[in-house]
Amino acid sequence: VNRRQTILSVNGADHEVWVLPSDTLLDVLHDELGMADVRYGCGEGVCGTCTVLLDGEPVNGCLTLALQAAGHQVTTMRGLMGPGEALHPLQECFLRRGAAQCGFCTPGMVLTSFDLVRRVGRPTREEIRYALVGNLCRCTGYTKILDAVEEYADQ
C-alpha cells in the first residue's frame, strides 16, 4: 500500500526495490535482496551483526531505514571480495587466525575493522578493541579477531 520504489546500490550493483518507509536497510538487504551476510542480531544497534558500509562508513543496518540508503553506496562484506569469491586479504587473516567460530558476527567484524585500517593504517591493539566495541562476539573471546586485524594492518 505505502510501498515506494527506490534504487539501492549494493556492492556496485543497482537494485530496484519496493519498500515501506518503515523498512530497515537490514530487512531489505537480507529478506528482499537475499544478502545473507547482513544479519539480524538485536535490532537495537548493539551487536553489529547487521553492519554494512554506507559510503564507506560502518552503520547498523537495523538502525538505518532503507530509504535513507537510497543514493548512497552500500557495501556488505561480500562486496569486499574479488571475482570468483576471492577472499579479501582481511578475510584471509580471519581464516588463518581462526577468528571465526559460529561465524555470525564475522561480516560485521570484517567490515568494521576494514574501515578502521583504511582510516588509520596501523592501529594499535587498543585502537582495534575500541573500534570493535559495537561488534559483539560470544564465541571467540575476541583474541583471535584482534590477532587477525593486527596481521592485516601489518601487511
Next chain:
Amino acid sequence: MTTPDLLPVTTPYRVVGTSPAHHDFVEKVKGSLHYAADWRLPGMLHGRLVRSPVPSARITAIDVSAARTLPGVAAVLTAADVPSNAIVEMASGGLAELEVTMPVLAQDRVRYAGEPVAIVAAATRQIADAAAELVAVDYEERPGVFDVTSALATDSPRVHDVGNTLVTWQIRSGDVAAALAAADVVVEGEYRSQHVEHAYLEPEAGVGWLENGVLTLRVSTQVIEHAAAIARIIGLPQSKVRVIAAYMGGGFGGKEDMTVEPYLALLVWHTRRPVRMIWDRQESLVASTKRHPFLMRYKTGARADGTITAQQVEITGDAGAYPNLSPRVLFAAAACACGPYRVPDASITSRAVFTNNVPTSAFRGFGAMQVTLGYEAQMDLLAERLGLSRTQVRERNFLAKGDLLPTGERLDTCVAVAETMHRALALLGEPPRPSGPGKLVGRGLGCNRQPYGRTIWFRDRASAWLSLQADGTLLIRSGVTDLGAGQAASLAQIAAEVLGAPLDDISIYIGDSALNPPAGGTFATRQLYMSGNAVLHAALELRERMAPVAADLLGALPGELEFADGRVRGAGGGVSITLAELAAACDRRAISTAHLSTWRAESGSFDPRAGQGDTFPDYTYGTHAADVEVDTETGQVTVLRYAACHDVGRAINPMRVEGQIQGGAMQGLGYALTEDLGIEDGYVQAALFANYLIPNAQDFPDVLVDIVESGEGKGPLGARGIGEPPIGNVAATIASAIHDAIGVRPAELPMTPERVLGLLDGRAPGPGPEVPT
C-alpha cells in the same frame, strides 16, 4: 568401548593435531553460510508468538476473532488447536523428579512472563505483529513465587499442583557429621549466582514446510532428535517429521531444548504453507531459557596440614516455571560439588525449585560450573585459615587417577589438574603493581572438574556413516549438529587421519534427522567424545575391510599399509595406489566401501536413595589464573591479565581448542563481573541487549592459553571434551583475585562495583535472593 582387534591409528599423526581451516571456516569468513533465518520458500508465511505479559495468572478468555479477520493473516492458533498440548521432559529419565507437563501453548494458566499463549502466521512480518497485538487474552492475575525461599515455604502458592520442589538429589559417603566434628578446622561459606542469558548472536530461528507429506523444519537447534517430540505434539508418526539443523550462530545450551520448533510445526501443519519464525532479541532475553541461579552452602573440614576430611554442600537452583533440564542440571551440580579434590566424607544435597520466573535449563557448564564458585572459595578460605599457600592446599587435595569420588566411582583416567595450575600461573608472569593510589592488585586462581559426555545412566550412543566414493573422495554422514565450535570439522579430521583422504576431498553431511544416522545432539560436551569415537571406529572398520584388497594389489600385508595423501602405500612407502583405485578394486570384488558404525558409551546406574552410583563417563580438568586491580574508590574491578590451561587429552585441532578456551573464559568473565538479567517479581529487567552486558572487545584482556595433552581422555585418540569446561573456572578465579586484593571474599555474582564497594566498606553485600532455611 574400544575395538581391540582393529589396527591402531599410527603415530605421529598427520592430520590430527594440526589446525586446518576447514569448510565451515571458509564459508563463515566468506559470509556465505546459510543460517536458519537465511531460508526462503515460495508463499512463505511469517510466524509470531503471543506471550503472556504477566508471570502468574489464570486465563479466563482468549478472543482471536479480530486477529483472524485481519487481511493477510493465515492462522491464529491457541491451546485448543494443539493436537497434543504437552512437552514432557523427564530430564533424569524418571529417576527422581516430579512429573510436570509443559504446555506448548498455555491453556488456562500462565506461569511466567513470556509464556507462549497463541501463535500467528501471516503474509508479512508486519501483519503477523499486528495480528499478535489483536489477540485478546483476559488474565486474572494470581499470586506467584519469585524466589526459592518463598517457593519452599509451606503456605506459598504452588507453581504446579504437585509441589514446588521439582527434584532433590543426594550424594552421601562416609559420616560427615562425625568427620566435621573431628576436623582441626572447619570453613563455611554461602555463595550465590544469578540468572544469565546465553546471548548467542543468532536469535532462535527456523523455517518449516511440508515436503512429500513430511513436516520438515530447518532450525537453529542443537538437537534434531526433538523430531520425536514434535511428532507427538502434532499427532504424526515419527517418520513424518524431519528436523534439519542449520549451522548455528551459537547455542551454548540455549538451543538444546526446543525453541521455535513446535510453533513452526503447528503453523505449517495448519496452513499447509512454509512458515518462518525468528524470535526478537528482546523476546529471547525475556523468554528463552536461562542459567540457573544457585544458592550454595559449603562446610569444609580439614586437618591442620590442609588435607580435607569432609565436605557438606547444599545447593538450591531456581528452575523457573517448568522442568526443562533442571533435574539433570542439579544432578551435575551435586556430582561435581566437591570439584577436583579428594573428599573422603561427603554429604551433598541439591534441589531444583519451581518459581514463576522464566524457566532455566542447559547453559554451558550445566550446573557443574556454578559450584566452582563455592568449592574454590572454600579452598582459598582453608589456605587463609591455615596459613598455607593457595597452591599448597590444592596440591594436598587434588584427585588422582584411581581415587574414589563421593559417589563411589573410581577415576580411571589421568588427572593433570596440578600441571594445569602451575602452567596457568606461569602464564601470568610477574605480579602486577597498583597503577596508582587507591588501587589494590590481587592474583587469583580457580581449578575445576567438568564432565564430558551424558549422564551415564542414559546409555549414550552415536552413529556415523562413511563412504569412499568411486573417485576416492570421502563422504561422512552424522546427525551431529554444529554450534560453531567445529563439531563437523573435527570429525572430518579424524576420518582423514585414518583413511588418508585429504581434507579437501571430504564432505560431511550433518544435522538431518531423516538422512543422517543419529548422533544424539550437541550438548554435554559429548560430540567429540561420542561422534568422534563413532567416526573413528567407522573409519577403522572401513579401513580394516578394504585393507586386504589394497594389500593384495600392492603385494603387501594389510598391517603394513599406510593410508595417506589420498593413497595407500605398501611397506617402506614404495608402490602405492590411489583411494580411487582402491574403491574400484573393492567394487570389482563386491566389497562395500560404505560403512555405518555405532559407538556406545560406558553405561551404569545411580541409586538416588543411597546417593551412590555412576554419574559421568569422565572429566576435563583445568585451571585459570588472573591478575586484577580493584579501585577502592569505585569498587571497579579491572582484569589485568588472564590465563587458562586445560588438559584436553589430545588436541584434535589445537587452534579450535584454543578458541574454545578463550571464548569460554570470556563468557565466564561476563558471568563473573557484568551479566545479570535482574529478574524482579518475575520480570526480566535487562530486557534490551543494550542492558544485558556481555563482554565487548574492550572489556577484558586477551585470554592466554596453554594446553596440556595427557593423552588419557575417553574421546577419540585420547581426547577429552573442551566445549563446556573453560567457562567453569572464571568466576571463582576472579573472586579469588579480588579476595587476594582486598582481603574479603566476594560470594555473590556478578561482582559489580557496588558489591565490591560493599565488601570494601565492610558493609553487607546488596540485597540478593532470599535464602531458604
